[in-house]
Amino acid sequence: xxxxxxxxxxxxxxxxxxxxxxxxxxxxxxxxxxxxxxxxxxxxxxxxxxxxxxxxxxxxxxxxxxxxxxxxxxxxxxxxxxxxxxxxxxxxxxxxxxxxxxxxxxxxxxxxxxxxxxxxxxxxxxxxxxxxxxxxxxxxxxxxxxxxxxxxxxxxxxxxxxxxxxxxxxxxxxxxxxxxxxxxxxxxxxxxxxxxxxxxxxxxxxxxxxxxxxxxxxxxxxxxxxxxxxxxxxxxxxxxxxxxxxxxxxxxxxxxxxxxxxxxxxxxxxxxxxxxxxxxxxxxxxxxxxxxxxxxxxxx
Amino acid sequence: xxxxxxxxxxxxxxxxxxxxxxxxxxxxxxxxxxxxxxxxxxxxxxxxxxxxxxxxxxxxxxxxxxxxxxxxxxxxxxxxxxxxxxxxxxxxxxxxxxxxxxxxxxxxxxxxxxxxxxxxxxxxxxxxxxxxxxxxxxxxxxxxxxxxxxxxxxxxxxxxxxxxxxxxxxxxxxxxxxxxxxxxxxxxxxxxxxxxxxxx
Numbered sequence: 308x309x310x311x312x313x314x315x316x317x318x319x320x321x322x323x324x325x326x327x328x329x330x331x332x333x334x335x336x337x338x339x340x341x342x343x344x345x346x347x348x349x350x351x352x353x354x355x356x357x358x359x360x361x362x363x364x365x366x367x368x369x370x371x372x373x374x375x376x377x378x379x380x381x382x383x384x385x386x387x388x389x390x391x392x393x394x395x396x397x398x399x400x401x402x403x404x405x406x407x408x409x410x411x412x413x414x415x416x417x418x419x420x421x422x423x424x425x426x427x428x429x430x431x432x433x434x435x436x437x438x439x440x441x442x443x444x445x446x447x448x449x450x451x452x453x454x455x456x457x458x459x460x461x462x463x464x465x466x467x468x469x470x471x472x473x474x475x476x477x478x479x480x481x482x483x484x485x486x487x488x489x490x491x492x493x494x495x496x497x498x499x500x501x502x503x504x505x506x507x508x509x510x511x512x513x514x515x516x517x518x519x520x521x522x523x524x525x526x527x528x529x530x531x532x533x534x535x536x537x538x539x540x541x542x543x544x545x546x547x548x549x550x551x552x553x554x555x556x557x558x559x560x561x562x563x564x565x566x567x568x569x570x571x572x573x574x575x576x577x578x579x580x581x582x583x584x585x586x587x588x589x590x591x592x593x594x595x596x597x598x599x600x601x602x603x604x605x606x607x
Numbered sequence: 608x609x610x611x612x613x614x615x616x617x618x619x620x621x622x623x624x625x626x627x628x629x630x631x632x633x634x635x636x637x638x639x640x641x642x643x644x645x646x647x648x649x650x651x652x653x654x655x656x657x658x659x660x661x662x663x664x665x666x667x668x669x670x671x672x673x674x675x676x677x678x679x680x681x682x683x684x685x686x687x688x689x690x691x692x693x694x695x696x697x698x699x700x701x702x703x704x705x706x707x708x709x710x711x712x713x714x715x716x717x718x719x720x721x722x723x724x725x726x727x728x729x730x731x732x733x734x735x736x737x738x739x740x741x742x743x744x745x746x747x748x749x750x751x752x753x754x755x756x757x758x759x760x761x762x763x764x765x766x767x768x769x770x771x772x773x774x775x776x777x778x779x780x781x782x783x784x785x786x787x788x789x790x791x792x793x794x795x796x797x798x799x800x801x802x803x804x805x806x807x
Contacts (some may be wrong), residue, residue, distance in 0.1 A: 366648055374776075429651075475779075568714070571651075
């Protein structure tokens with residue numbers, strides 16, 4: 308609790324959702340849509356405005372519900388999220404199944420306005436609600452031998468049409484080094500814009516690690532395991548040459564098939580420009596120290 | 608016979624109607640992109656839609672010979688239009704990528720040279736240029752038997768197009784593999800021993 312991260316952005320930085328909708332309607336409707344969307348683009352870059360609810364909840368990668376960006380919003384309503392529990396096991400003092408409601412009763416929910424950078428070179432800004440992962444791990448009591456944290460997404464073939472195809476080796480798994488997991492920027496998100504997080508965004512709780520590519524931020528978590536070995540991670544298993552364990556946002560290390568130097572900010576419309584990608588997605592001041600002395604080209 | 612009826616019907620369809628029909632999705636998709644109908648990221652959606660239609664038109668073009676040879680359905684008078692339409696869609700796809708998607712000149716060149724899936728897609732585009740330039744009566748007459756040889760480049764274009772699609776996908780995805788399988792199937796039908804079955 309002592310290391311709580313202080314958000315440099317205040318509530319006044321959050322544009323009310325209504326204002327967003329209005330602006331988008333203006334952009335969509337006007338013949339001068341080009342000029343307007345360019346203006347909007349410039350404004351976005353300067354003040355870090357969150358994307359609107361529709362962008363955040365209809366443009367998703369959640370391959371368990373299909374590989375198209377719209378598939379999760381179309382298919383994820385079938386996912387049962389009540390009741391829900393998270394198994395916390397491995398090198399912890401109090402292993403067991405932690406009911407979601409029980410966790411929520413003990414956690415402090417706060418808003419975190421984070422940049423979200425996908426490995427596919429697009430990005431959003433999301434006003435998450437959630438709690439620090441460190442607080443949840445404290446609940447279970449991390450033992451001194453633990454070095455890594457492994458995460459697992461729920462796997463329910465009856466509710467997840469996408470898992471019929473071997474796009475990835477299901478269930479989806481991810482992992483962090485313990486110091487990354489305990490970093491105050493690392494949260495478990497349970498809401499967006501103050502509402503319950505929608506299924507397509509990883510209900511009822513998902514990891515958010517804002518300085519790493521989006522796929523590290525595993526959705527609909529059912530298991531958290533503390534271990535002393537680097538855990539396997541889904542995309543790394545699928546293609547180790549393209550997706551490393553760390554997967555920190557790094558404009559200088561290209562994905563083998565595309566550049567990571569720039570990104571497309573979602574919500575800019577048909578005529579928006581790419582913007583430069585920031586090292587550690589702009590969170591270098593907070594997290595660069597975690598990787599001091601490491602060759603980030605090798606440990607990509 | 609069904610094929611006779613199709614052939615009679617096909618003779619009544621003017622070639623310009625095929626152009627109009629096939630270009631309509633491009634106009635419609637662009638309109639959707641402008642008005643928010645393509646979702647949160649319209650550029651990629653437009654780019655992908657144009658690319659997929661291009662690949663579908665290439666496949667349609669490859670269907671015309673086997674349809675005539677094996678089923679007696681004659682759509683040969685539309686083949687030039689289908690080929691040129693495929694090229695048009697590839698041009699639009701490329702244009703969206705250049706003007707709306709990447710925008711940065713240095714990065715465009717770097718992508719073409721360094722990113723294998725872009726290299727493959729761009730090669731397919733380059734191979735289509737001589738095909739588009741010779742898709743007219745004059746070239747057909749001038750080139751004679753060499754015209755047929757030249758236009759076998761279509762086979763390479765189709766395979767490169769499918770490989771481009773497979774290569775840009777993340778994880779193991781079925782759809783691009785289906786495109787490649789269909790294209791390889793259509794090429795196998797042209798393999799001499801198979802092609803002779805009809806005449807036997």
